[in-house]
Amino acid sequence: xxxxxxxxxxxxxxxxxxxxxxxxxxxxxxxxxxxxxxxxxxxxxxxxxxxxxxxxxxxxxxxxxxxxxxxxxxxxxxxxxxxxxxxxxxxxxxxxxxxxxxxxxxxxxxxxxxxxxxxxxxxxxxxxxxxxxxxxxxxxxxxxxxxxxxxxxxxxxxxxxxxxxxxxxxxxxxxxxxxxxxxxxxxxxxxxxxxxxxxxxxxxxxxxxxxxxxxxxxxxxxxxxxxxxxxxxxxxxxxxxxxxxxxxxxxxxxxxxxxxxxxxxxxxxxxxxxxxxxxxxxxxxx
Numbered sequence: 342x343x344x345x346x347x348x349x350x351x352x353x354x355x356x357x358x359x360x361x362x363x364x365x366x367x368x369x370x371x372x373x374x375x376x377x378x379x380x381x382x383x384x385x386x387x388x389x390x391x392x393x394x395x396x397x398x399x400x401x402x403x404x405x406x407x408x409x410x411x412x413x414x415x416x417x418x419x420x421x422x423x424x425x426x427x428x429x430x431x432x433x434x435x436x437x438x439x440x441x442x443x444x445x446x447x448x449x450x451x452x453x454x455x456x457x458x459x460x461x462x463x464x465x466x467x468x469x470x471x472x473x474x475x476x477x478x479x480x481x482x483x484x485x486x487x488x489x490x491x492x493x494x495x496x497x498x499x500x501x502x503x504x505x506x507x508x509x510x511x512x513x514x515x516x517x518x519x520x521x522x523x524x525x526x527x528x529x530x531x532x533x534x535x536x537x538x539x540x541x542x543x544x545x546x547x548x549x550x551x552x553x554x555x556x557x558x559x560x561x562x563x564x565x566x567x568x569x570x571x572x573x574x575x576x577x578x579x580x581x582x583x584x585x586x587x588x589x590x591x592x593x594x595x596x597x598x599x600x601x602x603x604x605x606x607x608x609x610x611x612x613x614x615x616x617x618x619x620x621x622x623x624x625x626x627x
Contacts, residue, residue, distance in 0.1 A: 343494070343501040344614075345520035347544070349536020351378070351507040354526050354556035354580065357590060359504035360384045361597045361607045362614075367468035368499035372490055374516040375506045376459060376474040376483035383593045387464025387471040395474075395486045396455040397438040402429045406450035413442035413451060434481045459486040461493065467598070470497070487515045495519060509543045517544065522618050523551040525574070529562040537565065541572060552617045554610060557582040575617045578610030 363371035421436040527537035596603035
């Protein structure tokens with residue numbers, strides 16, 4: 342079973358929730374798909390790390406074979422090719438590596454080479470597995486890295502927790518494609534309600550079941566509870582606005598490994614989540 346944890350913006354508590362749920366059970370795989378700013382590893386501190394590179398194919402032009410027909414330029418829907426000064430110029434930052442330009446070139450003037458855009462790290466944190474994707478600085482899209490992460494994660498036999506990028510862009514869509522259930526996390530503010538509405542619309546369009554955890558709950562969660570009632574979203578837990586929990590987070594500690602009170606809190610969220618998933622999904626254990 343694969344659980345994807347989402348939030349409408351950064352700093353909502355997505356990684357806090359993800360790492361603590363992952364740490365509750367042995368043999369869980371935690372996957373950090375927030376490839377622009379992966380910080381789950383700062384809490385889980387995996388050891389025995391192995392690193393592999395993620396590469397994409399990039400077009401290169403042979404000027405001697407190019408006849409200037411512009412077929413490649415016309416084909417590219419992302420404007421990654423332009424005909425300038427009687428030469429085809431490639432804008433690598435916006436190329437999506439689809440390979441179509443090389444297919445339509447009548448003189449085979451376009452070939453491809455592999456360019457590294459990021460890395461995958463794999464390690465162990467106590468009794469759970471940790472995978473982290475990191476995008477190289479200056480790259481335009483982390484989608485190929487997330488594709489590689491999800492492909493590797495699909496081989497895992499136990500439960501999987503996917504820590505998604507914030508927001509609702511294409512990188513989030515890629516992160517939840519293989520998810521069995523989406524767990525949304527939001528703060529009980531007007532901005533939190535707006536942000537959770539964005540990701541909820543996304544998971545609905547992708548046909549995913551969902552539930553919600555309220556983070557930084559201080560007693561009045563009406564803005565979120567009303568939205569959840571209107572949209573039939575089960576609330577599976579509330580994480581309190583707690584100074585001690587915030588202090589543990591600032592030190593990069595996993596709360597369920599350090600404090601019995603917080604372990605009980607996240608165990609209750611886990612139990613409530615399993616009950617909701619059991620209603621929505623056959624074979625819901627994770």
